[in-house]
Amino acid sequence: MKNGIKEVAKKANVSTATVSRVLNSSEVVTEETKRRVLAVIDELNYMPHAIGRALVTRQTNLIGVILPDVHSEFFSELIRGIDKAARQHNYHIIVSSTHSDKREIESMLTVMQGGRVDGLIIMSPHIDTEEVIKHLSPLSRVVFVNSYLNGASFDSVTIDNYGGAYQMVEHLIEHGHKRIAILKGEERNYDAQERFRGYLDAVKDNGLDRIKNFELLGDFTEESGYDAMIGVLRMKSKPTAIFCSNDSMALGALRAMHEKDIIVPGEIALAGFDDVPSARYVLPSLTSVHVPIFEMGKEAVEHLFVSLEGKNGGEGKKMMLPTLVIKRESCGCTPVAT
Amino acid sequence: MKNGIKEVAKKANVSTATVSRVLNSSEVVTEETKRRVLAVIDELNYMPHAIGRALVTRQTNLIGVILPDVHSEFFSELIRGIDKAARQHNYHIIVSSTHSDKREIESMLTVMQGGRVDGLIIMSPHIDTEEVIKHLSPLSRVVFVNSYLNGASFDSVTIDNYGGAYQMVEHLIEHGHKRIAILKGEERNYDAQERFRGYLDAVKDNGLDRIKNFELLGDFTEESGYDAMIGVLRMKSKPTAIFCSNDSMALGALRAMHEKDIIVPGEIALAGFDDVPSARYVLPSLTSVHVPIFEMGKEAVEHLFVSLEGKNGGEGKKMMLPTLVIKRESCGCTPVAT
DNA sequence: ATAGGTGATGTAAACGTTTACATTGCATAA
DNA sequence: TTATGCAATGTAAACGTTTACATCACCTAT
Numbered sequence: 200m201k202n203g204i205k206e207v208a209k210k211a212n213v214s215t216a217t218v219s220r221v222l223n224s225s226e227v228v229t230e231e232t233k234r235r236v237l238a239v240i241d242e243l244n245y246m247p248h249a250i251g252r253a254l255v256t257r258q259t260n261l262i263g264v265i266l267p268d269v270h271s272e273f274f275s276e277l278i279r280g281i282d283k284a285a286r287q288h289n290y291h292i293i294v295s296s297t298h299s300d301k302r303e304i305e306s307m308l309t310v311m312q313g314g315r316v317d318g319l320i321i322m323s324p325h326i327d328t329e330e331v332i333k334h335l336s337p338l339s340r341v342v343f344v345n346s347y348l349n350g351a352s353f354d355s356v357t358i359d360n361y362g363g364a365y366q367m368v369e370h371l372i373e374h375g376h377k378r379i380a381i382l383k384g385e386e387r388n389y390d391a392q393e394r395f396r397g398y399l400d401a402v403k404d405n406g407l408d409r410i411k412n413f414e415l416l417g418d419f420t421e422e423s424g425y426d427a428m429i430g431v432l433r434m435k436s437k438p439t440a441i442f443c444s445n446d447s448m449a450l451g452a453l454r455a456m457h458e459k460d461i462i463v464p465g466e467i468a469l470a471g472f473d474d475v476p477s478a479r480y481v482l483p484s485l486t487s488v489h490v491p492i493f494e495m496g497k498e499a500v501e502h503l504f505v506s507l508e509g510k511n512g513g514e515g516k517k518m519m520l521p522t523l524v525i526k527r528e529s530c531g532c533t534p535v536a537t
Numbered sequence: 538m539k540n541g542i543k544e545v546a547k548k549a550n551v552s553t554a555t556v557s558r559v560l561n562s563s564e565v566v567t568e569e570t571k572r573r574v575l576a577v578i579d580e581l582n583y584m585p586h587a588i589g590r591a592l593v594t595r596q597t598n599l600i601g602v603i604l605p606d607v608h609s610e611f612f613s614e615l616i617r618g619i620d621k622a623a624r625q626h627n628y629h630i631i632v633s634s635t636h637s638d639k640r641e642i643e644s645m646l647t648v649m650q651g652g653r654v655d656g657l658i659i660m661s662p663h664i665d666t667e668e669v670i671k672h673l674s675p676l677s678r679v680v681f682v683n684s685y686l687n688g689a690s691f692d693s694v695t696i697d698n699y700g701g702a703y704q705m706v707e708h709l710i711e712h713g714h715k716r717i718a719i720l721k722g723e724e725r726n727y728d729a730q731e732r733f734r735g736y737l738d739a740v741k742d743n744g745l746d747r748i749k750n751f752e753l754l755g756d757f758t759e760e761s762g763y764d765a766m767i768g769v770l771r772m773k774s775k776p777t778a779i780f781c782s783n784d785s786m787a788l789g790a791l792r793a794m795h796e797k798d799i800i801v802p803g804e805i806a807l808a809g810f811d812d813v814p815s816a817r818y819v820l821p822s823l824t825s826v827h828v829p830i831f832e833m834g835k836e837a838v839e840h841l842f843v844s845l846e847g848k849n850g851g852e853g854k855k856m857m858l859p860t861l862v863i864k865r866e867s868c869g870c871t872p873v874a875t
Numbered sequence: 876a877t878a879g880g881t882g883a884t885g886t887a888a889a890c891g892t893t894t895a896c897a898t899t900g901c902a903t904a905a
Numbered sequence: 906t907t908a909t910g911c912a913a914t915g916t917a918a919a920c921g922t923t924t925a926c927a928t929c930a931c932c933t934a935t
Contacts, residue, residue, distance in 0.1 A: 213914075214916075215916095216893080217914060219893055223893080248651050249892095250592050252892050254588050254890085254892070254893095255893045255919070274612075275613045278616070279634065282633060294620065294632045295624070295629055309584060312584055315587040336582075421818075477814070480819055481815075482820045541922085553922080554885060554887095560923095567883065589920070592890045592921075594890090
């Protein structure tokens with residue numbers, strides 16, 4: 200007992216064309232006919248076949264979302280933002296995580312194209328974004344999110360990594376710190392690069408010396424933050440403040456300091472980036488740079504729709520969302536609760 | 538300059554059927570022909586049109602995932618597990634969050650069915666699951682995840698909420714506690730119910746009195762944990778231990794105790810549920826019940842594929858994944874680091 | 876030499892819609 | 906009365922594949 204548009208048409212004594220017109224609320228159908236068709240649709244519990252429809256309209260109402268591995272708050276917030284905005288346009292999203300694996304990215308793009316989605320949102324924080332672009336069919340609509348994209352004419356939405364880092368470091372300087380270390384992220388990570396750039400400029404613009412020893416390398420994980428901090432604590436002349444390129448590393452650093460009985464911020468002040476939920480609940484609470492992830496997802500979708508509706512291809516519109524320094528206990532702004 | 542299978546066929550001097558056979562690696566094609574076709578495919582950069590294919594094969598290689606609002610670690614872990622398993626079968630996933638809104642669920646189901654996906658994974662922790670089931674087309678393949686599902690003949694994968702709570706409470710009892718409070722989740726939440734049931738049975742089986750005053754109501758948010766704890770601290774005769782139905786509430790409770798200078802676990806011991814990442818980093822670190830979220834997603838997909846491959850409809854196979862008590866500082870197992 | 880078999884390829888229908896165009900019936904104007 | 910126009914509906918092609926079936930060439934056994 201299959202029931203397609205044909206069955207509905209027959210039962211309602213009209214042609215499939217008319218049923219289709221009712222379905223797409225075309226104006227030209229008589230009230231009477233419309234009522235009859237609707238009744239039959241209801242009776243047969245008819246559901247339009249999305250694939251059949253997509254084949255002819257060349258529209259799937261689907262957006263593909265390609266992400267690298269990403270920590271959980273970021274991931275869920277981004278998806279939430281994207282989904283929310285997509286739903287408002289009556290779209291759904293196909294999500295896939297690439298683990299930043301080249302072969303995986305490639306296969307993903309192949310699958311996603313070929314009519315399966317109307318547009319693509321890609322996050323590619325590593326420098327291999329050029330690889331990605333190479334596999335992009337020229338007619339596909341794409342918006343990049345928080346990606347390394349030098350000059351390529353694609354739409355993109357990013358957060359102000361540079362500015363956030365700059366302001367945070369400047370804030371530490373306002374506290375009187377002159378020896379500020381940075382815990383960097385992976386070299387090839389775009390966010391990490393930008394945040395480092397912000398640190399460097401803030402240090403320079405405020406007349407402090409750049410101390411190469413204080414530029415530590417991490418990889419955005421809690422462990423790497425812990426390890427790096429242990430290293431710092433072995434230094435003869437220690438920094439008085441540490442700016443971590445993300446909160447996970449800051450939490451790791453904090454753990455190391457707890458273990459070694461270092462008082463934060465008394466002996467060493469600490470600041471992170473991302474403002475993850477835990478930042479509020481650790482002791483001392485973690486000063487961090489808030490990042491509008493949800494909004495970024497939302498904006499990405501809006502950009503995509505502009506591109507989808509306009510005839511002309513994406514004109515490479517870039518958008519940068521502001522970040523915000525959240526002052527808590529670990530930088531010394533608020534007395535530490537005990 | 539469109540290029541479909543026809544263009545490939547023409548250029549390679551074969552019929553579309555042969556191209557299709559090459560594409561689907563059918564055995565019967567000559568080596569020579571295959572090579573020629575493959576060459577043309579490469580030259581034209583031909584990509585099979587997924588929709589055209591789906592229309593005739595009646596297969597989209599897509600799994601729909603419908604989730605309520607869910608906290609971020611849970612969300613991302615679950616998606617990760619589902620995506621990983623799906624990719625192994627060459628499937629992609631369509632994700633949508635319903636915010637537990639009835640109308641939204643309904644429209645979601647309608648959209649998702651009608652040939653758009655091959656199967657559905659649904660998480661519906663609230664009691665209104667029956668509403669969901671009502672809108673399920675009988676031929677759609679579905680696996681429920683962590684859902685309230687009394688007896689309905691659907692496949693489902695859940696975690697052992699009851700057992701985890703039971704063991705955790707029993708563990709607190711082993712520490713010598715006799716006055717153990719519980720911070721419950723919303724009444725209509727399935728997880729919350731089960732965890733409460735575990736608490737109740739553990740208390741009873743160990744010969745302790747049920748103290749109604751100690752059964753506090755929360756809603757799984759950090760704030761509700763904080764508020765409830767403030768209430769507890771005003772009680773004349775306080776509990777000596779508190780079991781929170783999830784970690785967010787436990788973190789809230791912890792914050793309240795910090796503010797009021799209550800020593801944990803010295804004065805009041807604390808335990809949570811979910812084992813979120815922050816549990817490791819708060820002070821004191823939080824004893825909690827670990828939940829295999831990733832695995833749950835993976836298992837859900839595997840169940841779905843069994844159902845997809847088998848001719849017969851889902852036989853209502855249920856699977857329950859074990860939970861694990863993780864002992865840290867907040868229950869008194871480990872000395873608290875300072 | 877011929878029938879029958881086999882292996883490779885081609886032909887065309889089918890999947891479930893939408894939509895350009897054709898048709899119909901009817902009202903209105905000349 | 907007949908042309909004209911218009912509103913409502915129908916007809917059938919199209920979207921891009923897959924696949925059952927037909928065809929064809931060639932080989933083998935009789």
